[in-house]
Amino acid sequence: MKLRFVGQPFADHPNLVDFIEHARDDGFDELKIAVAWAKRSGLGRVWDALEEFRTQGGKVLLILGVSEGGATREGLELALQVADEVYVFHDPRRTFHPKVYFACSSGQRSLLVGSSNLTAGGLSWNYEASTWVDWDAGEGEDVTDKVSAWFDGLLAKTESCSPLTAELITNLEKSGDIVIGSESRARRVQKKKSDTPEDNDSAIVATISGLFKPVLAGLRKLPGLSSKIAPIASAPGTTVTKKPAIKATGASGTPPMVKKPALAGPAPLPTANVQRRWYKRLDNTAAQQVKSAASNPTGNLRLSQEDASIDHKHYFRDDFFGGLPWTPTEGKDTEQEVVVGFRTWIDGTDHGIQELRISHDLKRISGQGNVPTVLHWGTLASEMRETNYVGLHISVERTTDGEYNLVISQAPRGDYQV
The missing domain is CATH 3.30.870.10 (Endonuclease Chain A)
Known part of the structure; x- marks a missing residue:
């Protein structure tokens, strides 16, 4: 023995x-x-x-x-x-x-x-x-x-x-009383050369306070996923899609031609299962529409309070996107980030599941109009720059199944649900 x-x-x-x-x-x-x-x-x-x-x-x-x-x-x-x-x-x-x-x-x-x-x-x-x-x-x-x-x-x-x-x-x-999770709803931001697991097993917590530091030496490396298994499916009947990036300006340095929105009808996504909903009217900054050739798009959407009865300084990190595998942002002591898969519908077009990064940093409160949490447009940046969605509304939702929706349409998808 x-x-x-x-x-x-x-x-x-x-x-x-x-x-x-x-x-x-x-x-x-x-x-x-x-x-x-x-x-x-x-x-x-x-x-x-x-x-x-x-x-x-x-x-x-x-x-x-x-x-x-x-x-x-x-x-x-x-x-x-x-x-x-x-x-x-x-x-x-x-x-x-x-x-x-x-x-x-x-x-x-x-x-x-x-x-x-x-x-x-x-x-x-x-x-x-x-x-x-x-x-x-x-x-x-x-x-x-x-x-x-x-x-x-x-x-x-x-x-x-x-x-x-x-x-x-x-x-x-x-079943209603047995909770089956999903590894596609959100994942850690994967770092190059890092063996950190992509799911929320072993969530990273207590990093901002500085009370504890991670052990970095003398540990075994986590093996990678087999190359033989199929890519993760983000939701039944949907796929993760990536849109090619475009430059913010044309070859001559002038802004590229911007299309008008289609002004399509409501998104055909269910609303009965929506547990959380936040929305805002898109201004030039949120819609990534620069006012002059000397300006650059911000690349993000600030998750602000708007008219919702929330404390937006903590609500999005701890509630709306709470329980997801937030991790410290590399090189930034106070920032955390997570990648979320959104079922995305923009002005009549189904974009499938788009994986977008959310970041949160309380230090932004003084520098970004008291908004610590932002959604980074990422794979949707080119879509936002190519079409002028100023004046339309963006609705961000979490469902009772823990899925996330992102919809840009003429009107909000409903009232705030917080």
């Missing part, structure tokens, strides 16, 4: 990725996993190892929980592709919270039990602690038999343990 302590994320310790690769490389027949939840950010980083294990004849069994809002649609969908059998276990009276990884064969067996879920944080990024035990043939059968029986016992609770299907994912999202 070999016993190891797994102390993530330190460089001199093994991690969960090592265990899964051990299951792939050392001749096991089956890998059984029971975890509180799985995400694309985790499964996508061990996709290659699990795929190779199955190609070699190994079987992967997943039992996943959906308690406490940790499960995501993308994680459940990826689980269907990466495992031979997938089940969802949910007891409405109790939290399903195990983190058990069991590699078995007719001879050797290995077990890892600890705090790691199948997420980017659980694999390598977060501070996690687990025990890893290896047994040769004939060793530890009193323990491993109980582990096998425990898995069998979960599967036998058929009223609480259901095979995962696409239909079940849809029903979970529609």
